[in-house]
Amino acid sequence: MLTISQFFYTKKARLICFINRLHKSTDTMKKTSKRFVLSSEIKNDKGFRVRTSGIRLADYELNPIMLFMHQRPKGVSKDEVLPIGNVVDIKLENGKLTGCLAFDETDDFAMKLYTKVENGTLRMVSAGLVPLTWSKDPSGEVWLETSTLKEISLVDIGSNAEAVAVTLYDEQDNIINLSLEDIKSNFKPDNTMKLIQLSALAVLPMLKLSADATPEEAQNAISELVTLANTQSTEIVTLKSERDDFKTKYEAEVKLSSEAKITSLLDGAVAKGKFVEGDRAKWVKLANADFDGTKDILDGMAEAKSVSSQIDEGKADNALLKMSYDELDKANQLVTLKAENLPAFKEKFKAKFGREYKEN
Numbered sequence: 001m002l003t004i005s006q007f008f009y010t011k012k013a014r015l016i017c018f019i020n021r022l023h024k025s026t027d028t029m030k031k032t033s034k035r036f037v038l039s040s041e042i043k044n045d046k047g048f049r050v051r052t053s054g055i056r057l058a059d060y061e062l063n064p065i066m067l068f069m070h071q072r073p074k075g076v077s078k079d080e081v082l083p084i085g086n087v088v089d090i091k092l093e094n095g096k097l098t099g100c101l102a103f104d105e106t107d108d109f110a111m112k113l114y115t116k117v118e119n120g121t122l123r124m125v126s127a128g129l130v131p132l133t134w135s136k137d138p139s140g141e142v143w144l145e146t147s148t149l150k151e152i153s154l155v156d157i158g159s160n161a162e163a164v165a166v167t168l169y170d171e172q173d174n175i176i177n178l179s180l181e182d183i184k185s186n187f188k189p190d191n192t193m194k195l196i197q198l199s200a201l202a203v204l205p206m207l208k209l210s211a212d213a214t215p216e217e218a219q220n221a222i223s224e225l226v227t228l229a230n231t232q233s234t235e236i237v238t239l240k241s242e243r244d245d246f247k248t249k250y251e252a253e254v255k256l257s258s259e260a261k262i263t264s265l266l267d268g269a270v271a272k273g274k275f276v277e278g279d280r281a282k283w284v285k286l287a288n289a290d291f292d293g294t295k296d297i298l299d300g301m302a303e304a305k306s307v308s309s310q311i312d313e314g315k316a317d318n319a320l321l322k323m324s325y326d327e328l329d330k331a332n333q334l335v336t337l338k339a340e341n342l343p344a345f346k347e348k349f350k351a352k353f354g355r356e357y358k359e360n
Helices: 004-023 058-062 108-118 180-185 200-206 215-271 277-289 291-299 307-321 325-330 334-340 342-353
Strands: 029-039 065-068 085-093 096-104 124-136 142-155 164-169
Touching: 029 085, 029 108, 029 124, 058 142, 065 096, 096 108, 142 164, 215 277, 215 291, 277 291, 307 334, 325 334, 325 342, 334 342
Parallel strands: 065 142, 124 164
Antiparallel strands: 029 096, 065 085, 085 096, 124 142
16 A cells, blocks of 8 residues: 555656646657547447446546557567557547547558548547446446546447447456456446455454554544545545646647637738738638648738828829929939839920930
């Protein structure tokens, strides 16, 4: 059993690891364009249903491994299929657990699988679950009420209509294959705990008591043990809540930062007349999909002249037209008039010299 200090150290280390993963670069991962259903509550081909809200994700989020066909490398051969990537952006919505597949770009085999996913050849995944508790509802349906997500695999054939396979693991990480009858015979719907009978000699060492301990000493030791268990349980719940709060706040800040960048980019483009405000929605959608690419497109677009600038240019041109050839020459504006209004320049030239202006 962990001491309290060891417990906190272990939980702190795992929380730090989780935070680091939130900041970890995904440069070597290629994310698919599709979301996959990882688990749903329809009946699978083994005859039971999985309660998606009862799937524990905390451990998996620390190591979101993705395998191929549940092949676990044993380290006995160089030809073993290694993990092909991660499953990220996991969400629980409307009774379905969904996520995106991110393939390891440094693995040639993984990239072949990525291509087959993108072209629709491979469309199914399988959730590897460690079963914790089972139940039966009033209609007789069997449910896996609580479970721990161990791994997610890309597979060729799923086990239900929503392309969700279910693979079960035992406590030794071995895959187990249970029929519905096996499941029914190995659980009690009322979840009644079995009575464990212990002799006094077996209990005393657990409570760190001697054989001649008084009933009061035994009662105090039991109370301390119960208090410690309750305290540790509360601390676990608190740490999980703090971790979930941190994740929620981090994701909100990332989203807010992204929205602010997009708003700033598009506001600048509208101000420069690169597109009209009515087209903003489609530019927002494009920027959400590829911010850098959208910025490159907008940077390459010419700025539209505002109405006020065009009026100002017209005023300047009118002022030159009112000046004579000599006045323009004196003001060094002949070149400007020639460049901006060649017919007017020719007219003033003829008035000055009595002949047509001919360009060399």
